Amino acid sequence: MKKAILILTTFFLFQACSPEDDNYGKNPNxxxxxxxxxxxxxxxxxxxxxxxxxxxxxxxxxxxxxxxYNVNNSQYIALELSDPNHPPAECSAMIVEGIxxxxxxxxxxxxxxxxxxxxxxxxQYAMKPYRVERRGxxxxxxx
Numbered sequence: 001m002k003k004a005i006l007i008l009t010t011f012f013l014f015q016a017c018s019p020e021d022d023n024y025g026k027n028p029n030x031x032x033x034x035x036x037x038x039x040x041x042x043x044x045x046x047x048x049x050x051x052x053x054x055x056x057x058x059x060x061x062x063x064x065x066x067x068x069y070n071v072n073n074s075q076y077i078a079l080e081l082s083d084p085n086h087p088p089a090e091c092s093a094m095i096v097e098g099i100x101x102x103x104x105x106x107x108x109x110x111x112x113x114x115x116x117x118x119x120x121x122x123x124q125y126a127m128k129p130y131r132v133e134r135r136g137x138x139x140x141x142x143x
Contacts, residue, residue, distance in 0.1 A: 027125045029087045030063060030080060035130055037061050037078075037141040039068065049076070049139060055113060057081070057096045061141075064093035066130065067101060068141060069113050078130040078141040079116050083109050085123025101127065 039046045039056065048054035052072050059065035065081035083092040083103040091105040096113060103109040109121030116127035133140045 027084050027128065029125070030082055030084055030128050032143065033063065035062060035066070035141060035143045037066060039139040039141070041137040041139065046139070055096060055099075059093065062130075063088055066141060067096050067113050068132065068139060069099070071114070074134065076132040076134060076139055077114060077116075078132045079111075079113055080128035080130065082128075083107075083123075084125035084128055085109055085118070085121070 037058070039049065041047075041050050046056055049056050049068060049070050050073075052070050055067055055069040057065060057067045059081070062080050063082040067079050067081055069077045069079075071077060079101070081094045081096070081101060082088050083094055083105065086092060086105065086107070089105065092103060094101040094103050094111070099113050100119065101111045101113050103121070107121050109123060110119045111117065111127050112119050113127070116129055118126060130141050130143050133142075
């Protein structure tokens, strides 16, 4: 069962990196910012990222914030926390609860932070992914 989940997660991650995927690359609601976020796993603030299934959320980077999720200690996922299905607004910063990112607007949009796909509400765009690289005890998020 764990292998099946890992294979599905890897498949969705590769789909997120495809340059021909219109749901990721041509979203008119989200601008492309230069992101360079470094997380040192030796610091207590990022301790949860040392264990698979945990995430770290920051609202100081990205458009409305970034969530970083540890899949298996060698694979990490980073996603934008601005709801991709409407322009940035005060309510569009999503809040992470478990593996779900919930929009605070009245549209009821929810997304899975492992795949980036929408799980509730209406819209055509998935969450915007960022590149993630692990170098020793550093997690580097960029675009």
